[in-house]
Amino acid sequence: QQQVKQSPQSLIVQKGGISIINCAYENTAFDYFPWYQQFPGKGPALLIAIRPDVSEKKEGRFTISFNKSAKQFSLHIMDSQPGDSATYFCAARGNTGKLIFGQGTTLQVKP
Amino acid sequence: DSGVTQTPKHLITATGQRVTLRCSPRSGDLSVYWYQQSLDQGLQFLIQYYNGEERAKGNILERFSAQQFPDLHSELNLSSLELGDSALYFCASSPTGGTNTGELFFGEGSRLTVL
Numbered sequence: 319q320q321q322v323k324q325s326p327q328s329l330i331v332q333k334g335g336i337s338i339i340n341c342a343y344e345n346t347a348f349d350y351f352p353w354y355q356q357f358p359g360k361g362p363a364l365l366i367a368i369r370p371d372v373s374e375k376k377e378g379r380f381t382i383s384f385n386k387s388a389k390q391f392s393l394h395i396m397d398s399q400p401g402d403s404a405t406y407f408c409a410a411r412g413n414t415g416k417l418i419f420g421q422g423t424t425l426q427v428k429p
Numbered sequence: 430d431s432g433v434t435q436t437p438k439h440l441i442t443a444t445g446q447r448v449t450l451r452c453s454p455r456s457g458d459l460s461v462y463w464y465q466q467s468l469d470q471g472l473q474f475l476i477q478y479y480n481g482e483e484r485a486k487g488n489i490l491e492r493f494s495a496q497q498f499p500d501l502h503s504e505l506n507l508s509s510l511e512l513g514d515s516a517l518y519f520c521a522s523s524p525t526g527g528t529n530t531g532e533l534f535f536g537e538g539s540r541l542t543v544l
Contacts (some may be wrong), residue, residue, distance in 0.1 A: 324471075327442070350531075352532070354535075359537070361431060361433070361519055361535030361536050361537050361538055362472070362519070362534065362539055363431065364532045364533075365534075367531075370450075372512050373484055407471070407472060410479070412485070414477055414479075414484045414485040414526055415460055415462075415479075415484075415523055415525065415533075416474055416477050416484075416485050416487070416524045417462075417533055418474060419464075419471055419472040419473075419474075420471065421471040422471045422472070
């Protein structure tokens with residue numbers, strides 16, 4: 319019930335391509351779904367987030383698609399750049415504010 | 430810079446020992462969260478404190494304990510260390526600790542190596 323499953327574990331994309339990372343959750347009480355970006359040696363930082371009453375949110379090249387009935391959400395990175403190479407975590411928020419994270423996806427964008 | 434400070438950044442110790450990791454949250458943030466990050470387990474939630482009180486507990490071992498002090502800084506105590514405890518330990522903070530909690534701000538982590 320508390321799990322968030324993320325795939326793929328790793329992803330290699332050419333510069334200019336589209337990166338897609340998928341997540342699924344079980345607990346319908348989750349009420350907020352953020353994506354965090356982590357660079358080596360740094361802590362995770364919020365990239366973009368969505369609430370379950372919205373099906374899509376776009377911020378620049380980053381878009382979250384949310385399917386409440388399927389309990390799935392995904393991150394799309396358009397026009398991927400080498401600077402986007404990082405580890406991406408999806409997460410879901412529980413009722414105390416704590417975040418339950420997916421396993422992470424290591425993205426490599428090749429020049 | 431997230432405003433969350435963690436010390437030490439690196440720590441090497443032996444099995445059976447005890448260590449304390451310290452976290453200073455962002456100014457004004459009342460909630461502190463501890464996470465463990467290992468290669469095969471991703472970011473695992475350990476424990477949350479809100480204004481000095483334990484708010485939520487995750488997969489925290491009995492050998493681990495934490496507390497939040499009146500000045501809102503927090504410490505994570507790890508005892509009887511085992512090789513498998515080697516990991517990055519992150520602290521995060523947020524202004525609140527309920528359903529209206531937004532972004533969690535993470536520190537840069539404390540890397541623990543148990544030999």
